[in-house]
Amino acid sequence: MALGTVLMLCPAALAQGAADLQVALDTLWVLVAGFLVFFMNAGFCMLETGFCRSKNAINLLAKNLIVFGLSTLAFWVVGFAFMFGDGNPLFGFSGFLLQGADNSPATGDAYRGTFSALSWAGVPLNAKFFFQLAFAGTAATIVSGAVAERIKFLAFFIFSLLLVGLSYPITGHWVWGGGMLAGLGFYDFAGSTVVHSVGGWAALVGAILLGPRRGRFQARSVAMPGHNLSISTLGCFILWLGWFGFNPGSTMAADPFAISHIVVTTNFAAALGGLAATVTSWIYLGKPDLSMIINGVLAGLVAVTAPCAYVNLGSAALIGLVAGVVVVFSVTLMDGLKIDDPVGAVSVHLVCGVWGTVALGLFSVTPGTYPWYGEGSGPLAGLLMGGGIQQLLVQLLGIAAVGAFTVIFSLVCWLILRVTVGIRVSEADEHKGLDLGEHAMEAYPEFQVGRQG
Template sequence: MSAPMQAAVSMEDAAKEAFFNTSNVWMMVCAALVFIMNLGFAAVEAGFSQTKNTVNILFKNAITPVIGILLYALVGFNLMYPGFGDVPGWFGFAGFGLTEPEGGGTLAYNAGYPYYTDFLFQAMFAATTATIVSGAVAERIKFSAYIIFTIFFVGLVYPICGSWQWGAGMVSSWGFHDFAGSTLVHSVGGWGALAGIILLGPRIGRFVGKGNPFPASNFALGTIGVFILWLGWFGFNGGSVLSSDPALTSLVLTNTTLGACAGAVGSFILATLIFKTYDYGLVLNGILAGLVGITAGADVVTPMESIYIGFIAGLIVVLAVIFLEKIKLDDVVGAVPVHLFCGVWGTLAVGIWGTDMSFIAQLKGVAVYGAAAFTASFILFAIMKYTMGIRVDAKEETEGLDVHEHGVHAYTTSLTGEIPVH
């Protein structure tokens, strides 16, 4: 090989290595952004619920990523990426634990990043999925029941469902497209939340008369949580590019931001028209609705189309909240309207606006994931309900889960640290 050719090859190799290293750093930053979304969920749930249950909610949001990441390392990662090969399947398992493939730290594993970066990023998604359920079932579920559900949901349900698309399983062979998880993360979590609130029933006094919505305890905390989630979404969607490709990453982040803004505007307009007041809680959920809606197609739609998708998601979240109220399903934070309804919408929207996408494939995927996630979650909750029980008793619910489940209060009533007396 001549000297000029050798120099050209060396330059090409150096460029590949630089891109690989840059992509790896970007993916690790995105993993950190998705991780911090756990704090966002904790703040939203604590802010939208009653103060007497704050410690319970924070505890669930702290323990969920702990359980989720460990389970994903032990079984989830290899359930989700079992190596179906050229024959798409419904179930596979590559073995327990993390085993780096030969050459896993180099380009031999993935052109974008090494094996352990892949695990870390995907593990954060697994933890996030279970957290969606936490907010919906808050203020009346037994802590032990939630932990057991989380173990099975994160350890089995989510990774098996994920393998059908992101693991090159059967659903991916249909041409289904879910870029960052409107269905695989958000609606799967939303279906789990729906099963939970059906079997739990509403909080005591929630639907007295025409309805008795318990006021949010701390809108400041809820606001902080929503904006932490919005920030985390830059990693959630941006990292799903799976490299530091500048053009695609920029498009995805632009679409993500525009979807969120349009969702807020859509919910603001419709809520104002319906309720004749400026409903701040629905605007916050409108931001999240827009983010969930754009997540499936952020890589295959234009910025203008992302505005349409986000705006409609903002309308949907308001209508879904009203619908759940009508049928007397009690969702403390609006997790089902945000994650399930808008997750389904965002997935179907890919078939409407996405380049070379099939609406029928999107519809089939939504149906399969809905049937699987809801059925599995309903069975899990039902087994616990008729064995150990899933709901605290009336006294515990009325006085608060903090003191009865955890023996502490989140807030004191004086500067001296006096504990409030029931």
């Protein structure tokens, strides 16, 4: 080959090599972020188990372990297709069992695959699927804590399949699959509404239909303390770590500036959420309640999940601070309403998920365009710089639409389960504990604490 020909081919070869390297780096980042989100299942497992009584520990461990297996099956068979497949504004309808044309990592105009809603992400289809699967599993895990200590294992098993296979992907399609809310300009970067509020709405309906644990509400609220706040605290740290995959991983590309910015906004919100909950519980309840501190950290993380890429650090801190205050009052409000949520899942994921979605409309200067590095702008820049009110109204509409669908879907599913397999364990099983009643095992047999009330 002539020297001139070689020199002419070199730029093209170099360009192709650079493109291949970028795909490799993007894929590595997306998979590592997915691993972190997967590991959040361990965080939820520890958090929920520690917040509940020892006689129900195995039941909580089993539910949190099996839920990702259920999610994998449901999301592979139908969920991913409903969420990201080509279809209509309401749901996707192609690519079941991950079958169908996909030209990943081709992007933009070159992308002619079944999963065109993810055409902007230049990583292979399997990487896209795994990352989104980890998110889907999180939505189902949220439900586990709110219905703890009185739900039948089979009922939770079936509901998780339905939530991950149908409800979660349909509303997810509206936002992340190019559906009707995306068309209206609704934004949710990493899932305050798509993941957390969906799980929170489903959990709220389940907790109401199940009713409170026996003895929980009498003339006044009766505390039923968790048996091991050490592992709950460990769970909080694991979740905090996992969120560094959850939020910055949603770039689905190894963009160093975007990832760095999102990591810091995420951390600011978590830190201020924990601090705000500490001070609020200290003033309102008389002591700095550890369970409130844990939920304050998580509240800040949930709230910043939607706007993390679109806000500056001051806004992220304020979002977390408000979430940390709100979660304390929300937990006590749930008690006042006699809604029994043993771990505070509804307050953390639903209430603060709604707040975070609203906060995007208040604080983001350029929603839908990341990264935004307007660090010199004030925390209210999004509302003051034009378009904020319109964006806020769109955010409220999206919250209402996703909430209404999820509540109706969950209500129908829970009611069908109640009249078929039943959703609540017997009084005898609840008294002796679900570990014995549902699994015929004890978590701590050598201490015989599994038999305590």
